[in-house]
Amino acid sequence: MVKKRSFGFLVMIMSIFLLLLAACGDDGGNESSGGNDAEAKEDVELRVVTTMAGTDPAGEVFETLLEEFKKENPHVSIVNESQSADAGTIRTKINTDFTSNNEPDLMFYFNTVDAEGIIDAGKVVNLEEAEGVDLSGYGEMLEQQRYEDGNLYAAPQTGFYEGLFVNKKLFEEHGVDLPTTWEKYEEAIKQFSETDIIPVAASTEDSYYVVEHYALAAGGAENYNATLADKNAAWAEGLDNIGKHAEMGAFPEDAGTIDLAMASNLFHQEQAAMLYEGSWAWGSIPEEVAEHVEVLPMPIYAEGGSTGDVVGGASQGWFISTKAYEDENKKDAVVKLFNFLTSEENILRIAEATGQVPAKGSLSDLPENIAVGHKMVDEAGSVLTPINDRILPEAFTLIRTSVPQIVSGDKTGKDVLEEATALE
DSSP states (O other): OHHHHHHHHHHHHHHHHHHHHHHHHHHHHHHHHHHHHHHHTOOEEEEEEOSOOTTOTHHHHHHHHHHHHHHHOTTEEEEEOOOOSGGGHHHHHHHHHHHTTOOOSEEEEEOSGGGHHHHHTTOBOOTTTSTTOOOTTOOHHHHTTOOTTSOOOOBOSEEEEEEEEEEHHHHHHTTOOOOOSHHHHHHHHHHHHTSSSEEEEOOSSSOHHHHHHHHHHHHHHHHHTOOGGGTOHHHHHHHHHHHHHHHTTOSOTTTTTSOHHHHHHHHHTTSEEEEEEEGGGGGGSOHHHHTTEEEEOOOOOSTTOOBTBEEEEOOEEEEEBHHHHTOTTTHHHHHHHHHHHTSHHHHHHHHHHHTOEESSSOOOSOOHHHHHHHHHHHTOSOEEOOGGGTSOHHHHHHHHHTHHHHHHTSSOHHHHHHHHHHHO
C-alpha cells in the first residue's frame, strides 16, 4: 500500500511538472507568435487613386475588389480617392497630391505625358526592380508601358479603343446608311437632323473624342501623329469641321453647356444615333440598347488616309509610389494590393464590366457587339495613341474647351491651335 501511494504520488508530481512545463512553453510560444503576429498585422492605411469612379462601369467592381482585399487583410484600411477621368479631374488630383508631397500609395493613372514629371522626379518605382512585385502573365501590352529610359513604371489593366458608336436600330428605322465613309457620315447628320433624333450625342466643350476623331478624319494616321509644334493644318481643318457640322444640326442644342456624361445619356436613351466614345462605354450602355449598338472606325477622307485606323492602346497603368515602397510599414501591403489588383482573375473581372481588352487572359463568350469592337482593333491598319496622351494636357484642354468658340464663329481651328502651341 505504501509503495502504491508513493508511486501514485510520484505520478502526480510528474504530471504537475509536465503541465507547468507545457504552460511555460505555451506562454513563450504565445509571446513569440503574438509578437510576430503584431508585427505582420500592424495597422496600415493605404491611399488609392484611380479613374474608376463617376460613370466608369469599372467603379463598382473596383469597390468590390477593395472590400475583398480588406476582408483578407483586416489590418489594412484603404482610402479610395478615385476621380472621374472626364474633364481632367484625375489630372488635377494627381498633380496636386504629388506637388504637395501627399502622393497616393497606389494609383491607376495615365502612363503618358501626364506621368513624365513624377517618373523623372523618381516619385514612382521601377516595377521590374521592386521586391515582391509580380509581373507574370503579361504580354505585349506590358511592353507598351515601357518608358523612354527603358524601365517599367506602370502595369496595364486593360487596353482600349475609341470609335464611333452607332445605334443600328435607329439607322434602320430612319432608312439611313451606316457612316462607313465620310460622305455617308455627313449624309447621316443631314438626315437625322431633319428628325427628332439627334445625329451625334456630343458635348462641344467636353469633347475629347470628337476632337481626336475629327483630326483623324481630316489628316489620316500620319497627320494625326504630328505634334502641336507642327501647327498641323489637318487638325485645324478637323476643328473647323466640328463647327461646320454643328451648323448642320449634328449636335444637341445645348452641346456647349452639357458634359460628356450628359451627352452620353442621350445616346443611352436612344435620343441620339451616334456617339464618340471609348471601349469602356459598353459597361454604361443599357443592355436593351447595347444589343442594337455597333462601334465603327472613324471614316477618313484625307488623301492617303485609310478608314480602319483606330485610336487606342493601353495608356493607363498601376503605379506604386516610391514614398509608400520605401515606408517599411506600407511596403508589403502596397505590393500585396498591387499584385491582387493586377492578377489575371481580377483584371478579367474589371474587363468583363467594361468590355475592354484585358492585359492578362482573354474574355470568352463576348456579346456580338462587343466582339465587333475587339475585331475592329485586330484588323486596324494602325492603333494610334490619343492626342490627349501625347501633348501637354493644358494645351489639349485649351483645344477642347475652345470648340464652342469655333462653333460660334469667334475662332478658327488655326487660331485655337496657335494658342495651344504657345502653351508648350
